[in-house]
Amino acid sequence: MALLEVEDLHAGYGALPVLQGVSFDIPEGETAVLLGLNGAGKTTTVSNLVGLYKPTKGVVRFDGEEITGKSPAELVRRGMAMVPEGRRTFPALTVLQNLKLGAWVRRKHDKAGIDASLERVFEYFPRLAERKDQLAGSMSGGEQQMLAIGRGMMADPRLLIIDEASLGLSPLLAKTVFAVVDRIKADGVTVILVEQNIGALRHADRALVMEKGQLVYQGHGDEIRDSARLRETYLGAPA
Amino acid sequence: MAVADAVLDHPDSAERAKSVVRWIPRLAAWGVLAAFLLVFPLSLETFHAQRWSLGVVFAIAALSLNVLIGYAGQISLGHQGFLGVGAFVSAYVVTVHQQTFWVGLLAGALSGAVASLLMGVVALRVRGLYLALVTLAYGRMAQETLFNLGIFGKGSGVEAPRPALLLGDHAFYYFSLVVLAGVLFFNWRFVRSKAGRAVSAVRENEQVAASYGIPVSRYKLIAFVVSGAFVGLAGTLYAFLNGRVDSQGINFEMALFLVLITVVGGLRSPAGILVFTALFEVLPTYVGDYFGIRWSFWLLALGPALLIITLVFYPGGVGQQIKPITSWMTGGPFRVHHGEQFVQEGVSGRP
């Protein structure tokens, strides 16, 4: 059974409709990449999934249960975490404080689990361990991206959504980040990557392509890499 | 030729007649308004001239604050401090230097502009919440120190004798209305000319303004100068209305009262500001007369509540609510134009 099921999702901001009937499933343990140009509706889709906004229509199911319109806190408790666009780390708090806040919903009943998660995050990103007492705001963009992913993993999620993981990163850092995404998947976590960068496909089992608030393509990563349509979307003509 | 042009402008004389007909009810409404402001006070047995004139003074001060908060997006919580400068300097010029009232009026406007300009220089560096705090501290400093300086009578205040022409209560009230009309005229030309548009662009987005070739700092300062000149005029009237001026009453409560009538009246809406000032400044006199003084304290508490309700639910203030009326009175239809919803920017243009 799919871990996440989205059916006919409609959403927007105020009177402005952005999503017009988006449906897809993500099976447990897979990595999916949600592709599309600026303004295609990718961030709107995931923001509605994690409860930052309430969809105007449609159903979202997580692990078989309907979660449409539930609060982010409730969804984190159920195992759905998101790394937001632009990182949004807590700038005047230290790396360690940032990470511990990621485990907020577990702080009372799962102290041992939190320590384990912390160790795992430091293993993914040794740089964070070195800088655990540094203020997040004083770190570079790449380090903040690591911290944001680490903070998401501190919730011990079953599904991790990462919005624009590679945005503004140098090639080396982007590579590091994607390598960690592979490890997160290997650790059994289902991942949704929201990307403009087609290169993310090589880390994904499944690709979803959005255009103007609609899903225009779903399929496996290797199929889509040769898709003329995708190349057209990005480069204007079959290359 | 001129006739031909006129015909070309209005090819259909029936159309023209219609537009004249269209104006008849509107002119009647203007007539009623003028009668209320000009003739009605003459018929009152006990005309609270002080109160009505004070209402006009505060309306001018609120229009001044509207230039800063509404058009320029700069907060001032010490506006009474600028009003006070105008009041003291004009009284000082007239009493100590034996100048005429008219020179005093000019000095009041100028000194208000200069004091405000100095605050503008601070505002180039200090923004938002911190500017609010600086203006607040300025107001307090003005009340405690500036207005108690030796030249201003060391706390006992300065005499502000009215000229013979304005000795009567009604005369002074009418004169205040004339000054208000002048301020409204300048405000109108400000908004509809280069400076006002530049100031609005700077409020909305300094980068965009600069990319239109607008020198951002200069126009911020211009907004402070215009606002200061207006409030300096208000201060002059305030002094000569009372016959003397001292630092009592030119306090933080006055600053907040000015913010209240400006914001609840409606930022960038002179009509709304005038209507609300009239209601809020003049009505309590009658409430106090009929129901006793304690009622006016309750009314005092009503003001802040109105302010909060406006900020939360009706950011356009009274001006937005009376839009159909003002639209109609100025020749338009009795409705709000499409897309005229108030853009929520709060009290300041930026966070």
Add this chain to the structure above:
Amino acid sequence: MQQFMSALLLGLIGGAPFALLGLGLVLVYRGSRVFNFAQGEFGTVSAFTAYLLSFRLPIGISMLIGIGVGVLMGLLTERLVVQPLFNAPKVTLLVATAAVATGSIALQLAIGDAALRSYPPLIEGNAFEPFNVPIRWQQLLVVLALAGVAIALYLFFKTALGTAVLAAAQEPVATDLVGIGTRKMSALVWGLAGLVGGITGVIVAALQPFTPGYVTSDFLIFAFVAAVVGGMTSMPGAVLGGLVLGLVQSFSASYLADIRWISDNIPAVGEVTVFILLIAVLAFRPTGLLGKEA
């Protein structure tokens, strides 16, 4: 020497209320990014309540209930003013809290009147008189309260809950995403602000007879200047700023007033020095003495 020591002592004692009120301002700023102009009124309302109750109840219990009313006022302000204006510019919120303050003063006038009121200090009389400066027990209590509140707030911000409060002010979206709930944190901050304001009010009100709006009119601006001088985000900064401000006032009252020309020509010279201090700090060191963030 005598003059110096007495100015020093008077400055430190006089600065304590600014620091105490300033702590409340910094608390709200760190937790909500709002300049809370109602902080003084949380205090006056508490003092007013305690005063009214003190005719029927022991003063200690009256003060506790008074502080409780301060907390309630903090929570109400959050619910009715801060929450609805969550997305408004922060200057709008500043004006709104100033409206809360004036509304509160007007209500005090409507319920009571403008008369001076005083309730007995917890401990009567002078504690000691170093350098011929009489220090009252009540003034020492202000210093004690300052120390107590400062330590309590310091400890609070060391806890997980304290960190969560800071997070909510820095990145509301991310705070919601990790499941903390920005709204709850906001209520917590304002409740605490009411608590600190209440403690401030019931203690400083016994220093001298008070009127409606007492804490606001006598201390609020100086507390703000103190907090800004300290850096606005720093608790030790607020304490330091309050004491610095007290010293600036007492030294300018003592020494500047000695200069004949100044005492003859510049009334309330302390106000001018405070104003200049504020502008100088904002123009040349906007992060204050101990602030880290701009």
Add this chain to the structure above:
Amino acid sequence: MAVLDVDDISIRFGGLQALGNVSVKAQELEIVGLIGPNGAGKTTLFNCITGFYRPNDGRVRFLGVDVTEIPIHQRAAMGMGRTFQQVGLVKGATVLENLITAQHTKVEYSAGAGILGAGNTWAEEKVLRQRAMEILDLVGLAHLAHRRVAGLPYGTMKNVEMAAVLATDPEILMLDEPTSGMGPEESHTFGDVLLRLRKELGLTVLMIEHHVPLVVAVCDYVYCLNFGQLLTEGKPEDVRTHPEVVTAYLGEEAEEVA
């Protein structure tokens, strides 16, 4: 002589090299495209050219004048017009009012004369209004003249913004993602409008654009930025098929580099 000559610009923010030795030229009447992935430094380059940022190294020459040190508003007065990624307009005002505001440097009366309502100001206001209407006609927005900007759709706002910049009477028009928020047909129409404007107004254009088909259709010359460096430049067709550009956009080689 080039209208715009950006010579070897570098800028650092903290430790980050946002632009390194970037040189860009725009000849008279050229439409020059600037492409590259998000975060490549395209908007940073715009900000250096228009004066929002001071580059650490390099010069910016405009119409033969070195403008590297002069403030934004003076560059604008010289004829640099630009749009912003997030629409730059006075949203509470009407479309027409925005276009009048944008003519700031063309107004001859002084700020003070305007406030006092001095004689010639009224007549000049009429002229400003007329010019604004002419520009709205030119870009086909005249029917929206009295609408408030705040209520308009995003794509329309972008068009209004361009009209406002045209009202500044620019020598060079610098557009930052002009078609974001527009559908394919609208983008296509926009390309036609741009070509027509160049012809009628004699404009030089520098534009940041993601929509590659549009770039190919209208640009005379294209620069591609990646990680703050110039990846390649040339005719649109050559740039589009350049292997490094393909990989930069598809992001595959980017990972291999390290």
